[in-house]
Amino acid sequence: MSETTAIHQVSEQDLLRRRHTWLLTGAAALLALLLAAGVQAGQDGGLLWVARAFDHPLVITLAILGLLERAAYVGLNHPVARALAIALGLLTGLITLVSVTYVLVMGLWSTTVSSENAPGRTDRRVVVESVPGILDPLWEAYVFEGAGPFQRHWKLGFFNGDDPDNELTDATWSGPSQVRIVTGDGHAHLIDLDPESGRPTRPLNRG
Template structure:
């Protein structure tokens, strides 16, 4: 075996491990219920991370093994098992709509807290998701405050505003007004949903 091959195989395996660890961390701590915003962004790239880990593992197998049959077996096995799963994930990612941020308001008297509204689509129906972001940088957390499916105009989000440093008012198309109060860490006392 060439002297460079073993360290290269170890490095490629480490890259695959780092991608898998990053995907797991994003899955565990990147949600919208108090999850870290930076990991939530990583969570949007899980399919690409899966492809990267698979390629790195196959390259490690091809690079690090001496016997040709062992190389073939270890290169083919992940491809046969992983490619169908990753293709389905890729198709799902291509068909999903990337949310568009339509509002980002700082809380009155609390610069570290923001009200964020994102619009996306569920098939053809407009959907609004309302979040509170608390903190900044790598420790910024995200809390879900409301989700509104605009299939029927009565459930469409008409307004989301701060009424105080710890209070949010959301009005929907039928005139219903929802008030949500936030705890000191940013956690809402409830999550509002309409149209689901």
């Protein structure tokens, strides 16, 4: 093999390695942007589908770390740098193992308990979700406003069942822009909504 051919092969290998490194780094950057969009959408009034798809910091962060670890391993030739990349990969794997164990025990996503459309409307509904918790039963109540990709979510309240008086026992409509929430102590709480946006004027938190 001539010296020119060897240099040409090395150059091709370097080019391929750099290309893979940029692809992996770009994928990690894209995931970071999607995570930022998901966290923003997870706030009150955010787009529901964006929050559901990308508001998962733990899962997406682990994926980003995995991509960066692989990019570092592929893109760096120095033995010390590769050793650090392998160490990062092992750490990511350990965190992933712990996270998967937690998810298998506790669950990751909320479960819908009830969903009811507002009187005379199909673009507004009250939704109650059971939230994964370590010890206590937890619930969150929302108003989902709009339809399709433009549907937004507004939090009605959070309820921690460590005290039975704070349990959420019922969430229903008392009018097109008013929700009636009943807690474990038997009290009924009326929450008014903005007629246009569906935003609650006074969210209720118990526990």
